[in-house]
Amino acid sequence: MQPLLRVENLVKRYAKRSLAGTWEELSALDGLSFVILPETTLAVVGESGSGKSTLALCVACLEYPTSGSIWFEGRDVVKLVEDERRRLRPHIQLIYQDPAASLNPRWNTLEILIEPFVLQHKFEREEMKQRAYSLLERVGLSLEILPRSPVELSGGQRQRLAIARALALEPKLLILDEALSALDCSVQAQIANLLMELQSSLGMTYLFITHDLAMAAHLADEIAVMNRGRIVEQGPVEEILHQPQNETTRQLLAAVPRMTRTALPALEQ
Amino acid sequence: MGPTRGRIMVSVLEIQDLHVSYRWREGVPRPALAGVSVSLLPGEILGVLGESGSGKSTLAAAAVRLLPPNGHVTGGAILFEGRDLLRSKPEELRQIRGARIALIFQEPSLALHPTMRAGEQVRQVLAAHGSPGKRALNERTRQVFAAVFPEEVDRLSQSYPHQLSGGQRQRVLIAQAIACRPCVIIADEPTASLDSATQMEILGLFRTLREKLGLAMIFITHNPALLAGFADRVLVLYGGRVVEWGPAATVLASPRHPYTKALFQSIPQSFEESGNRRETKLPAIAGDSSPSSLPREGCCFEPRCAERMAICRGREPALVSVSETHKVSCYKYEA
Numbered sequence: 001m002q003p004l005l006r007v008e009n010l011v012k013r014y015a016k017r018s019l020a021g022t023w024e025e026l027s028a029l030d031g032l033s034f035v036i037l038p039e040t041t042l043a044v045v046g047e048s049g050s051g052k053s054t055l056a057l058c059v060a061c062l063e064y065p066t067s068g069s070i071w072f073e074g075r076d077v078v079k080l081v082e083d084e085r086r087r088l089r090p091h092i093q094l095i096y097q098d099p100a101a102s103l104n105p106r107w108n109t110l111e112i113l114i115e116p117f118v119l120q121h122k123f124e125r126e127e128m129k130q131r132a133y134s135l136l137e138r139v140g141l142s143l144e145i146l147p148r149s150p151v152e153l154s155g156g157q158r159q160r161l162a163i164a165r166a167l168a169l170e171p172k173l174l175i176l177d178e179a180l181s182a183l184d185c186s187v188q189a190q191i192a193n194l195l196m197e198l199q200s201s202l203g204m205t206y207l208f209i210t211h212d213l214a215m216a217a218h219l220a221d222e223i224a225v226m227n228r229g230r231i232v233e234q235g236p237v238e239e240i241l242h243q244p245q246n247e248t249t250r251q252l253l254a255a256v257p258r259m260t261r262t263a264l265p266a267l268e269q
Numbered sequence: 270m271g272p273t274r275g276r277i278m279v280s281v282l283e284i285q286d287l288h289v290s291y292r293w294r295e296g297v298p299r300p301a302l303a304g305v306s307v308s309l310l311p312g313e314i315l316g317v318l319g320e321s322g323s324g325k326s327t328l329a330a331a332a333v334r335l336l337p338p339n340g341h342v343t344g345g346a347i348l349f350e351g352r353d354l355l356r357s358k359p360e361e362l363r364q365i366r367g368a369r370i371a372l373i374f375q376e377p378s379l380a381l382h383p384t385m386r387a388g389e390q391v392r393q394v395l396a397a398h399g400s401p402g403k404r405a406l407n408e409r410t411r412q413v414f415a416a417v418f419p420e421e422v423d424r425l426s427q428s429y430p431h432q433l434s435g436g437q438r439q440r441v442l443i444a445q446a447i448a449c450r451p452c453v454i455i456a457d458e459p460t461a462s463l464d465s466a467t468q469m470e471i472l473g474l475f476r477t478l479r480e481k482l483g484l485a486m487i488f489i490t491h492n493p494a495l496l497a498g499f500a501d502r503v504l505v506l507y508g509g510r511v512v513e514w515g516p517a518a519t520v521l522a523s524p525r526h527p528y529t530k531a532l533f534q535s536i537p538q539s540f541e542e543s544g545n546r547r548e549t550k551l552p553a554i555a556g557d558s559s560p561s562s563l564p565r566e567g568c569c570f571e572p573r574c575a576e577r578m579a580i581c582r583g584r585e586p587a588l589v590s591v592s593e594t595h596k597v598s599c600y601k602y603e604a
């Protein structure tokens with residue numbers, strides 16, 4: 001099968017000003033390669049600062065990588081000019097951790113849902129509304145919330161709304177950047193179920209970025225472990241969980257909070 | 270063993286039948302806590318577990334009288350060191366907060382001053398609660414820093430918050446909290462913004478400080494897995510009420526209240542099981558707990574409960590003991 005996304009040797013460096021006033025280079029992504037097959041989920045896990053969010057921004061065409069290529073449906077998106085990138089963006093959508101920060105608090109639910117259509121100059125007003133209704137239904141929200149602003153919604157409802165908006169333009173790839181991390185455990189389970197349901201009904205492909213290894217193991221087909229801008233280990237979920245090869249993976253596994261734990265791991269103080 | 274074993278221990282902080290409601294511009298006041306009673310024993314870590322809207326942050330804020338202006342305590346008592354904090358004067362409260370009862374909040378980047386060195390921020394806490402002279406102040410600041418950072422104490426205390434990692438910033442907040450040697454720390458989701466490895470480090474640090482300083486702690490979280498192996502007792506809040514309360518090991522391993530049971534089941538257990546993980550949905554709790562969907566009468570969990578009975582709609586269940594130390598508010602356990 002042809003991969004939907006192929007990332008090759010991706011490098012992203014940021015210029016960082018040191019205390020002495022000189023400019024230093026900071027490698028957020030340091031030669032990263034992976035593929036995602038259609039209708040599968042790749043989870044990228046790592047500690048904060050390992051480059052996960054930079055990866056999300058590069059794949060979503062919101063940040064230019066320093067070097068390397070990102071092949072999406074046979075085209076290298078890094079080499080596209082801005083106009084072509086704009087036409088590609090509807091196919092790759094990004095969902096952030098905090099829906100409260102990514103939804104405009106002054107708009108109501110309907111305005112938020114039809115904005116993608118307005119931006120893409122698609123459909124008449126009536127058609128937009130109809131599509132907004134079916135999107136809401138798709139993510140399990142009732143039409144009652146249409147006149148409400150995001151502030152009046154619960155955390156779970158907000159994240160469902162963010163997913164509905166991301167689905168508006170019928171994307172092929174959804175990037176979920178810590179999309180469940182800010183939610184309560186019981187709500188996380190609801191949204192995780194919704195994501196799996198959408199994957200089977202719409203044939204979605206997910207790049208699931210998280211530090212929650214337990215949720216990654218539940219949702220993903222494959223897990224890639226990141227450390228300092230590199231993928232240090234990648235493989236099927238069972239292999240990563242039961243035969244971790246890399247030290248970073250073992251540390252991440254050890255740090256997962258488990259209900260069955262009886263004592264905290266010893267401190268190195 | 271843990272402090273929960275002693276039965277005649279005097280609690281350091283006792284919250285009795287606390288009622289808090291928030292007033293909104295439109296409509297009636299909305300209750301956030303409806304009769305919550307908690308006792309904190311010396312040296313214990315009490316885990317308060319609840320989802321958003323359960324009243325867990327209200328409990329933390331009300332315990333030190335730091336509710337937002339629209340929040341009002343409408344009943345109950347908060348007993349600390351022989352007085353009721355609800356009847357204390359503002360001046361008394363200022364002397365208690367930070368010195369005797371310290372608070373740690375979720376977002377360390379918001380709680381720290383962005384243009385002040387970390388060491389100075391800890392020093393100011395000490396200075397605010399009495400000034401024993403510049404030398405003593407600096408010495409104590411260094412001591413406090415050394416208690417929370419294993420190494421590079423001097424460099425870190427000279428750093429600005431933006432130069433520190435999330436875990437380091439949280440350690441600075443902990444340093445501020447322990448600076449005046451309080452006997453109670455209330456921590457509201459202190460590790461929520463940290464990744465799991467750093468979370469474990471901070472939990473470990475809390476345990477160490479508890480041993481060293483004899484602190485009692487209220488640790489508020491929405492993640493039950495964090496409490497395993499960490500808390501001594503667990504209090505589960507739902508809809509502003511205590512639904513379950515008992516020793517952590519018992520509550521986490523064999524929860525009795527339908528809400529607690531359903532909550533624990535909704536957490537992915539990918540490590541414990543193997544095989545057909547992708548075919549199984551997570552057993553999520555249907556519905557939500559937003560104030561508008563809570564029932565006005567009867568058990569507050571009734572609409573979402575898988576084990577509801579006819580009686581649950583009528584009136585609110587009281588807390589009943591299922592063992593000497595384990596209490597549940599559910600009609601299933603009423604004799």
